[in-house]
Amino acid sequence: MSENMNLTLKVWRQKNAEAKGQMVTYSAKNISPDMSFLEMLDVVNEGLIKKYEDPIHFDHDCREGICGSCSLHINGRPHGPKHATTSCQLHMRSFKDGETIVIEPWRAAAFPVIKDLSTNRQAFDRIQQAGGFISVNTGGVPDANEIPIPKVIADEAFNSATCIQCGACVAACKNASAMLFVSAKVSQLALLPQGQPERYRRVQAMVAQMDAEGFGHCTNTGACEAECPKEISISNIARMNRDYFTARLIKDEV
Amino acid sequence: MSKFAQTFSSSLGKKLIMSLTGLFLCTFLIVHLIGNLQLFKDDQGQAFNAYSYFMTHFPPIKVISYLLYASIIVHSVYALVLTRNKNKARPVGYASYDGKANSPWSSRNMGILGTIILVFLVVHMSNFWARYHWGELPTARYEVSLTNPNDVKITPIPFNGQEIAHADYVDAPAGVQVLIAKDLYKIVYESFKQWWYVLLYVIAMSALSFHLIHGFRSAFQTLGWNNSKYVPAIRFLGEWVFGVLIPLGFAAMPLYIYFFK
Ligand code: SF4
Numbered sequence: 320m321s322e323n324m325n326l327t328l329k330v331w332r333q334k335n336a337e338a339k340g341q342m343v344t345y346s347a348k349n350i351s352p353d354m355s356f357l358e359m360l361d362v363v364n365e366g367l368i369k370k371y372e373d374p375i376h377f378d379h380d381c382r383e384g385i386c387g388s389c390s391l392h393i394n395g396r397p398h399g400p401k402h403a404t405t406s407c408q409l410h411m412r413s414f415k416d417g418e419t420i421v422i423e424p425w426r427a428a429a430f431p432v433i434k435d436l437s438t439n440r441q442a443f444d445r446i447q448q449a450g451g452f453i454s455v456n457t458g459g460v461p462d463a464n465e466i467p468i469p470k471v472i473a474d475e476a477f478n479s480a481t482c483i484q485c486g487a488c489v490a491a492c493k494n495a496s497a498m499l500f501v502s503a504k505v506s507q508l509a510l511l512p513q514g515q516p517e518r519y520r521r522v523q524a525m526v527a528q529m530d531a532e533g534f535g536h537c538t539n540t541g542a543c544e545a546e547c548p549k550e551i552s553i554s555n556i557a558r559m560n561r562d563y564f565t566a567r568l569i570k571d572e573v
Numbered sequence: 574m575s576k577f578a579q580t581f582s583s584s585l586g587k588k589l590i591m592s593l594t595g596l597f598l599c600t601f602l603i604v605h606l607i608g609n610l611q612l613f614k615d616d617q618g619q620a621f622n623a624y625s626y627f628m629t630h631f632p633p634i635k636v637i638s639y640l641l642y643a644s645i646i647v648h649s650v651y652a653l654v655l656t657r658n659k660n661k662a663r664p665v666g667y668a669s670y671d672g673k674a675n676s677p678w679s680s681r682n683m684g685i686l687g688t689i690i691l692v693f694l695v696v697h698m699s700n701f702w703a704r705y706h707w708g709e710l711p712t713a714r715y716e717v718s719l720t721n722p723n724d725v726k727i728t729p730i731p732f733n734g735q736e737i738a739h740a741d742y743v744d745a746p747a748g749v750q751v752l753i754a755k756d757l758y759k760i761v762y763e764s765f766k767q768w769w770y771v772l773l774y775v776i777a778m779s780a781l782s783f784h785l786i787h788g789f790r791s792a793f794q795t796l797g798w799n800n801s802k803y804v805p806a807i808r809f810l811g812e813w814v815f816g817v818l819i820p821l822g823f824a825a826m827p828l829y830i831y832f833f834k
């Protein structure tokens with residue numbers, strides 16, 4: 320087991336959505352390299368609480384990389400330096416003793432800061448509500464494999480469906496664009512037979528909501544794909560563009 | 574708003590416009606490069622001057638050239654609009670932002686690269702295009718022997734305040750083919766003999782190279798043309814043909830004239 324480390328943290332502190340925030344420096348002492356990044360923040364927060372100071376607010380829930388709550392911009396990158404890893408799954412062994420770590424919230428007009436590092440990401444929910452579903456009558460449970468779907472298609476739809484709605488794609492994008500998220504949600508249904516009836520209406524509604532929320536446009540830098548903890552591919556974006564332009568410029572509704 | 578207007582004011586629609594105008598400008602680059610290869614001919618600009626006249630007077634090409642000017646303007650204006658949107662979408666920036674960790678440099682600097690190209694275009698067009706159309710240009714008279722095409726006699730006619738009519742005819746009694754044309758070649762030649770002008774070209778063509786390395790591939794991604802079958806071909810074209818070959822070809826012209834003529 321390697322030795323414990325001492326770190327300097329520069330953390331964005333902001334009292335509430337309206338307040339003006341600032342970077343505050345803390346030291347994190349005696350941190351085990353086997354701790355997760357959030358556990359390290361827990362240790363720092365315990366120290367703050369003991370001093371009757373306001374602990375650092377950050378979002379987290381599952382702490383196992385599946386819920387998409389954690390959302391820390393660490394040393395200039397969403398979810399920190401490790402590829403395909405959420406902030407909660409990042410371990411302190413990815414850092415060096417004595418290092419300074421800059422921690423900021425996601426930055427986007429559509430993700431206003433609630434407090435400190437925690438942001439309001441309801442814009443994503445509203446995009447989902449605009450069309451990210453299929454309308455079916457619930458009834459008897461259908462037999463499994465009733466509708467044949469090629470394995471490669473099912474796999475691709477599943478890959479798109481692994482998006483955990485964390486927002487790292489928006490955070491990473493220099494334009495604060497939500498295209499990777501929206502395209503993953505459009506694709507997971509557009510690829511499957513069950514998604515066909517609403518396919519073209521869905522893509523239009525979700526893109527319209529995305530624009531209304533004030534996300535930026537996509538300039539295809541690929542930063543989202545590189546930083547996405549679930550490795551969602553930008554081929555989803557191309558698929559969404561195809562469907563959107565088809566719906567808007569080519570295809571009649573009937 | 575009509576459905577059509579709505580489509581083009583959406584974020585995707587604006588990108589569609591960037592993509593289509595960009596690709597149109599790319600096709601123009603090919604034509605422009607191939608045409609201007611005539612600068613390398615050792616004929617005192619005869620072929621180049623004849624070609625310049627054709628390009629400015631053949632009606633279908635004139636129509637395309639207006640489309641071209643429009644594309645340059647639309648591409649630039651939409652770039653500004655998109656930049657403004659981008660600043661609105663992230664009003665508070667990061668204290669630390671490690672762009673190079675996740676994206677190529679060119680993809681993050683299209684605006685700067687585009688601005689360099691635009692500045693270059695203004696200089697380039699006011700020097701050659703505007704001067705060719707409205708400026709004071711010398712004329713050249715070429716007499717090519719009908720029996721021996723290598724036997725060319727050139728008479729420069731300096732500008733004397735009056736435009737000299739373009740002519741291209743066969744003078745059978747004299748046994749020569751006569752071409753009287755505005756001598757754009759001379760203007761190009763003189764410009765390319767100035768070191769700062771050559772430098773401007775080389776800088777602009779480097780910017781063009783990086784702009785296209787990202788831009789060409791990006792345009793197809795925006796159109797939704799992304800699948801494993803043809804993406805390798807698009808990548809190859811974008812990087813080697815548009816990113817390297819074409820800018821290199823353009824940069825070679827001033828360099829060749831400066832150093833070897
Ligand atoms: S696409 Fe990736 S980065 Fe974006 S919200 Fe989904 S999981 Fe997070």
Ligand code: FES
Binds near residue numbers: 378388389
């Ligand atoms: S806390 Fe659930 S993904 Fe990190």
